Amino acid sequence: MDMPHPDERILSRKAAIISRIRKVLSADAVIDNPSETRAYECDALTAYKCPPMAVVLPRSTTEVSAVLKICHEEGVPIVPRGAGTSLAGGAMPTADAIILGVARMNEVLEADYQNRFIRVQTGRTNLSVSGFVEGEDFFYAPDPSSQLACAIAGNIAMNSGGAHCLKYGVTTNNLLGVTMVMMDGQIVEIGGAFLDAGGLDLLGLICGSEGQLGVVTEATLRILRKPEGARPVLVGFDSNEVAGKCVSEIIQAGILPVAIEFMDRPCIRATEDFAGAGYPDCEALLIIEVEGSEAEIDAQLERIISIAKQHNPVEVRESGSSEESAKIWLGRKSAFGAMGQINDYMCLDGTIPVSQLPYVLRRIGEMSKEYGLDVGNVFHAGDGNMHPLILFDANKPGDLELCEAFGADILRLCVEVGGCLTGEHGVGVEKRDLMTDQFDMADLDIQMSVKDVFDPQWLLNPAKVFPLKASESRRNLAN
């Protein structure tokens, strides 16, 4: 992974810069000892590592502002970090950068059930937002798999999704407002406890901008009342094609499940060995969950099952109790762990039009043979967001590179069939150099010119999103 050369002018001024920062933060909020900064050398994309120059852990928006003002004056790059769970290297440091972690800013500032929003500091974890409002029977809808650990800050930066976004949308559809600190330290408020923008939709622009436009320190999030109940059904098929067709027909029939999850044979086998969820031995299985009152759930499942039965399913397993529901979800939820037990894996995140599912799965299978690397597919089928997990051996020389090449080919395939490189994980460093496969230079140029407006010196979250070559002239100009 190519990263820009660290700026010697910054490194040589490290002591002076850190000393300035210590004046505005408490002693325990600044980490510059190399043995401690190492803990921040990567996020959940562990294949690439680089310890930062220092780490700061401010406790308030004002402190964030003070740090950014200094770094702006000193020309020091900032890598904002939520909980460090990015699978795309979105929080990967450069050697001359300061990691700005928001983990200590995790307070709930306001919960308003009448107006259905919660205002939090963005270091708060995703699950604990729902946890806070659970007593009132509310929840925060976006539910990325890492929700126990991941922070709202990162969710906003990457516009995270989750299994239930088929019905409830992703982060951007549930974000009402932010407090954001600009690179020069100015604090701005965008949106709030009301809907849509007065002028340009800056909130929509900031969500998903991978921490490159500002540091979001507080967020106003939409909360929803929990449904009366939810119940899944598991359906096994003897081909991916048929399972894909079934998904399409359910959607077309006007039923909106909250989740439609898809697992292919390699993944089913792995999870069976690992978790023993009792899944049928078949080529593809779907887990479809619906919500509502008992009677409403019955009515929806009846329709779903009648559609599924037209496709000769190997098995239809309707949950009869909360234990059975948990068992149906067990395999799906342990899929990543199960694959991880077999070997190291790389998790991809391309999205494709639902109609292309069978073709894409077949091509991935063929490529798997060509590359000699196994791959399992487990993903959100309702919205075409795939998660191929490529297995490789990190200790075997050349395997990582082979895996990267395979991954890149899969993502190019996603683009080729009308999809995109990433559905919910973000570009980060991982897919940065593939951006030219999806966008023309002019498309990238207009995006980069947005960054020029927010962060003219290109200091925020360097070397992410745009191919280094594409951003080179801008970065040189800024310095």
Added chain:
Amino acid sequence: MIKPDSELALVTTIKEAKGPMRVIGGGTRIIGAPAIGEILSTTGMSGISLYEPGALTIVASSGTPVAEIEAKLAKDHQRLAFEPMDHRELLGTQGTPTIGGVVATNASGPRRIQVGACRDSLLGVRFVDGQGRSLKNGGRVMKNVTGYDLVKLMAGSWGTLGVLSEVSLKVQAIPEAVGCVLVNGLDETAAVSVMSRALGSPYDVSGAAHAPVGVNGHPVTMIRVEGLESSVSYRTKKLRQMFADNGVEITIEHDLENVTACWKWVRDVSLFKNSEASVWRISIKPTDAPGLVARIRADYHDVSVLYDWGGGLIWIEAPEGVNLRSFEFSGHATLIRKSPDTLCKLPIFQPNVGPLLAISKGLRSKFDPRNILNPGLMG
């Protein structure tokens, strides 16, 4: 009027433009100052290029009539989820609303509270910026975080950042049944409270509006649910039970035609048609809405009001020249209609201040460096 018939022709038009252009779709949502410069209409670029009902996706050229899209979707029992408002009645305009116009104005109706605004259904755009560059962002898939989200930025930018040539939208199945709980006689504070309770219930409300003076002259609060027939009947009953303790008169309307007409009335703000007084559109925290309206009424008796989005959207017809932004509130106000003979100099959109003003100006200077696309419309 220039009507390019392709994106390529649009590129040429913009590249060769010598001065400002008034960018429009069908011209049904003309707000703000009289047109400056030559009119550039997207209606020459028309047609649906892709529709996949099983993937809930439609792609169309920006000048495609909304009616054509709705008719196409209806054949497969689908629709645009966000219930785009038709501005013709309110603004007294004529012409054919286009899908590009819907997107450029982020026109969203009562269902916005449940399914999001137009920007939330918008999957991708193609547009030509002020330099005449053909650009794209987003795509045709449901989940896409590849690069910055210019899709949201283009929605609601009123043609000031670029001229849309193509849009991709997520669509929704038309539910089997619909029902509307009508609560009669509530004052505005009580109405917002009832709507908050309904929206905070597990009954998946798809519309919550209140008219202090309804069609029959009395206050009426409307709560809509949609879904399978059994669900609708169950949910309307549950909602009725929730509010029975208020001692108010509650009726339930199940007739599709009546319910549709009722929500079209709300969507298009028909209450204020055939008039030329100013109309403001205020987005606000729902429970703040009745208080703001009371403060406005204390100063100006002559105002009529319609609440949508559970109170989060207030439509106000106010005397000419009154600046509702002078009342302090958290939210934003758009001056959607001004009387034609007024010298009112109020900005149409809530003005940005401080760094956000600089950002908005900065973005405009990147997308439209010559300042030729609807100059001045958004400030």
